[in-house]
Amino acid sequence: MAENSAASALAQRVSEIIVEHEGLEGPLLPILHAIQAEFGHVPDAALPQIARALNISRADIHGVTSFYHDFREHAAGRHVVKICRAEACQASGGNAVAEAALSRLGVTWHETTPDGAVTVEPVYCLGLCACGPAAMVDGKLHGRLDADRIETLVGEARA
Amino acid sequence: MKIFVPRDAAAKALGADEVANAITAEAAARGLDITLVRNGTRGMVWLEPLVEVETSAGRTAFGPVTATDVKSLFEAEFHRHPLALGAVETIPFFARQTRLTFARCGLIDPLSLADYEAHGGIAGLRAALEMTSAEIVEEVTTSGLRGRGGAGFPTGIKWKTVHDTPAAQKYIVCNADEGDSGTFADRMIMEGDPFTLIEGMTIAGIGVGATKGYVYIRSEYPDAIEVMQRAIELARHAGLLGPSVLGSHHAFDMEVRVGAGAYVCGEETSLLNSLEGKRGVVRAKPPLPAIQGLFGRPTVINNVISLATVPVIFEKGAGHYRDFGLGRSRGTIPIQIAGNVKYGGLFETAFGMSLGALVDEVAGGTFTGRPVKAVQVGGPLGAYFPRDKFDTPFGYEEFDGEGGLIGHAGIVVFDDNADMLKMARFALEFCAVESCGKCTPCRLGAVRGMETVDRIASGEPGALELLTDLCETMRDGSLCALGGFTPYPVMSAVSHFPDDFNATRQEAAE
Numbered sequence: 001m002a003e004n005s006a007a008s009a010l011a012q013r014v015s016e017i018i019v020e021h022e023g024l025e026g027p028l029l030p031i032l033h034a035i036q037a038e039f040g041h042v043p044d045a046a047l048p049q050i051a052r053a054l055n056i057s058r059a060d061i062h063g064v065t066s067f068y069h070d071f072r073e074h075a076a077g078r079h080v081v082k083i084c085r086a087e088a089c090q091a092s093g094g095n096a097v098a099e100a101a102l103s104r105l106g107v108t109w110h111e112t113t114p115d116g117a118v119t120v121e122p123v124y125c126l127g128l129c130a131c132g133p134a135a136m137v138d139g140k141l142h143g144r145l146d147a148d149r150i151e152t153l154v155g156e157a158r159a
Numbered sequence: 160m161k162i163f164v165p166r167d168a169a170a171k172a173l174g175a176d177e178v179a180n181a182i183t184a185e186a187a188a189r190g191l192d193i194t195l196v197r198n199g200t201r202g203m204v205w206l207e208p209l210v211e212v213e214t215s216a217g218r219t220a221f222g223p224v225t226a227t228d229v230k231s232l233f234e235a236e237f238h239r240h241p242l243a244l245g246a247v248e249t250i251p252f253f254a255r256q257t258r259l260t261f262a263r264c265g266l267i268d269p270l271s272l273a274d275y276e277a278h279g280g281i282a283g284l285r286a287a288l289e290m291t292s293a294e295i296v297e298e299v300t301t302s303g304l305r306g307r308g309g310a311g312f313p314t315g316i317k318w319k320t321v322h323d324t325p326a327a328q329k330y331i332v333c334n335a336d337e338g339d340s341g342t343f344a345d346r347m348i349m350e351g352d353p354f355t356l357i358e359g360m361t362i363a364g365i366g367v368g369a370t371k372g373y374v375y376i377r378s379e380y381p382d383a384i385e386v387m388q389r390a391i392e393l394a395r396h397a398g399l400l401g402p403s404v405l406g407s408h409h410a411f412d413m414e415v416r417v418g419a420g421a422y423v424c425g426e427e428t429s430l431l432n433s434l435e436g437k438r439g440v441v442r443a444k445p446p447l448p449a450i451q452g453l454f455g456r457p458t459v460i461n462n463v464i465s466l467a468t469v470p471v472i473f474e475k476g477a478g479h480y481r482d483f484g485l486g487r488s489r490g491t492i493p494i495q496i497a498g499n500v501k502y503g504g505l506f507e508t509a510f511g512m513s514l515g516a517l518v519d520e521v522a523g524g525t526f527t528g529r530p531v532k533a534v535q536v537g538g539p540l541g542a543y544f545p546r547d548k549f550d551t552p553f554g555y556e557e558f559d560g561e562g563g564l565i566g567h568a569g570i571v572v573f574d575d576n577a578d579m580l581k582m583a584r585f586a587l588e589f590c591a592v593e594s595c596g597k598c599t600p601c602r603l604g605a606v607r608g609m610e611t612v613d614r615i616a617s618g619e620p621g622a623l624e625l626l627t628d629l630c631e632t633m634r635d636g637s638l639c640a641l642g643g644f645t646p647y648p649v650m651s652a653v654s655h656f657p658d659d660f661n662a663t664r665q666e667a668a669e
Contacts, residue, residue: 026416067421067438071419087535087539087582130343
C-alpha cells in the first residue's frame with residue numbers, strides 16, 4: 001500500500017511538472033531539471049510518463065539523462081561537495097585541495113561516504129578562476145581554498 | 160549613504176554575503192540610514208569583497224573586506240581606514256583599462272533599469288529602432304565585431320546570413336555556456352549588467368527579424384541564472400521585451416535555459432541540440448546554424464560578450480568601436496586574468512597589448528612569487544605559452560600565428576611548479592570526459608592520448624612520436640573544437656617544455 005501511494009504521489013507530481021512546462025519549445029531539459037530539483041534525482045519510474053507526454057521513447061530520455069553530468073539516476077548524499085579540477089584552480093593549488101577533501105572523507109570522485117552524508121564530485125570550472133582553488137558546497141561557493149579550509153568544509157558537511 | 164557590496168559569484172565566494180549582512184546589522188545597531196546596493200563586481204577579484212561607499216563627496220572603495228572589518232569601517236566613518244583604496248577609477252589595474260562592454264559592470268545596481276538607463280543603457284536600442292534591419296546588420300559589420308566566444312567569426316556576416324534567409328520564425332541564441340577554465344567574463348556581465356545582454360539580443364532580433372531569444376546558461380552559474388531571469392522579468396514589465404519593444408512595431412521576447420553540466424554544449428551546434436531537448440551531440444556543418452539552426456530555423460548564435468557589446472556599438476557608433484584595436488581584431492577584449500597571479504580579474508582593453516605586459520605588469524606576476532613558467536591562453540583548448548613568446552600581441556591572427564588561439568580571452572598563469580606533462584595529460588583526460596562521442600578522433604583519441612602520455616612518462620621510446628601523430632589526427636579529423644583543439648595544449652606543452660617530457664630528467668629531478 002505504502003509503495004503504491006508513493007508511486008502515485010510521484011506520478012502526480014511528475015504530471016504537474018509536465019503541465020507546468022507545457023508550451024515551452026524543447027521542454028525536456030527544463031522538465032528533467034524540475035524533476036531532479038523535486039526528487040534529488042530522475043527516478044526511472046518517471047520516464048514512461050515524460051515519454052508519453054512528449055511523444056518520444058524512454059530510450060530517448062535515457063540517452064539524454066545519461067549524456068549530461070548533472071542528471072542523477074540515484075539520489076546523492078545529503079550534502080554535495082563539488083570541487084573544481086580545471087586548469088586555473090590547478091594553477092593555484094587545486095590538486096592539493098581535492099586530495100585533502102577526498103582523503104578526509106575516504107572516498108574517490110563521484111562517491112558518497114558510507115553514512116550517506118557527503119557526495120564528492122569534480123566540476124570543471126565554477127567561473128571563480130581568479131580566486132581559486134574553488135568549490136561549491138550545497139550550492140554555496142567558496143574561493144581561495146587550501147587544504148585546511150576544505151577539510152573544515154567537508155567536516156562540517158559530514159557532521 | 161549608499162553602500163555597494165557586490166553580488167557577483169566571485170565576491171560571494173570570498174564572503175560578500177556575510178559582509179553585506181554585517182553592514183546591515185551594524186547600520187541598524189547604530190541607527191544609521193543606509194541604502195545597500197548589491198552591485199556587480201568591478202573585476203578586481205583580489206580586492207573582493209570590494210565595498211564602495213557613496214556620499215556627497217563621491218564614491219570610494221575598501222577591500223578586501225571581511226565581516227569582522229565592518230565594525231571598524233563604521234567607526235572610521237568610512238574614512239582613513241587601512242583597507243581604503245580611494246576611488247576605484249584611480250586603482251592602476253582599473254585606470255589602465257578601456258571599458259566599453261563592461262562600462263557599467265560594478266558601477267550600477269544590476270537590477271535597476273533606471274540605473275541602467277542613467278548610465279547609457281537603452282540608448283543603443285533606441286538608435287537601432289530608428290534604422291532599417293539592413294542598416295542594423297551593416298552597423299555591426301562596420302564595427303568589426305568578431306565572435307568573442309573564441310572562433311572570431313565576424314558577427315555582422317553571421318547576422319546578414321540570418322537576415323537574408325527568409326523564414327516564418329528565426330531565433331537569437333546566446334551562448335552562455337562558459338565552460339572554459341580561466342574565463343568568467345560572461346558570468347560577470349550577466350551578474351553585473353544583465354540588461355546590456357537583453358538589449359544586445361533585442362537589437363539582434365530586430366536586425367535579423369527574430370522574435371524569440373534564448374540564453375543558454377550553464378548550470379554551474381546559479382547566480383547568473385537568477386540575475387538574468389529577474390532582469391528579463393523586469394525588462395518585460397517595462398516594455399523593453401514583449402510584443403511591442405519600447406512601443407515599436409517590433410516584437411522580441413526571451414527566456415533563460417539552463418544547461419546540465421556538459422562542456423561540449425558550449426559548441427554551438429551541440430548547444431542547439433541541447434536546447435531542443437536532445438543529447439548535446441555536435442552537428443555536422445553545413446548546414447550552418449544561420450540557415451538551419453534551432454528547430455531547423457535560421458538562428459543567430461553568439462557568445463554573451465559579442466551580444467553584450469552590441470549596445471555600446473549602437474550607442475557610440477560603429478566607428479567609435481572600430482577605432483580601438485589591432486589589425487583585424489577591432490574594438491576591445493575583456494581579458495580574464497586567472498590562475499596563479501597576484502592581481503587576478505577582468506581587464507578590458509583594446510586588442511594589441513602583449514601577453515608579457517598582461518602577465519608581468521597587469522597581473523603582477525605570480526601570487527606565489529615564483530617565476531612564471533607557462534600561460535595557457537584561451538581555455539582548456541588553448542596553447543601553453545612560454546616566456547619567450549610573451550611579446551605576442553593580443554589579437555586573433557597574432558595568436559594564431561604563434562600556434563595558439565585567444566579563445567574566450569582567459570589567461571591562466573602557472574608558476575615553475577607546473578609539470579607540463581601532467582597538464583598535457585589533463586587536457587586529454589578532460590577531452591575524454593567531455594567528448595560528445597560523435598566522432599572517433601575525439602572519442603577514442605583522447606583516451607589513447609592519455610595512455611600515450613603515460614607511456615612517455617615511463618620513458619617508452621617512440622611514444623612521443625605516436626602522441627604527435629595522434630594529435631595530428633585529432634586536429635584534422637575531429638568534427639568540432641573539442642577534439643580538434645585539444646592538441647593545442649598538448650603539443651604546445653611538448654614543444655615548449657620538452658624537459659618535462661624527458662623521463663630520465665624528470666626522475667633525476669625527483
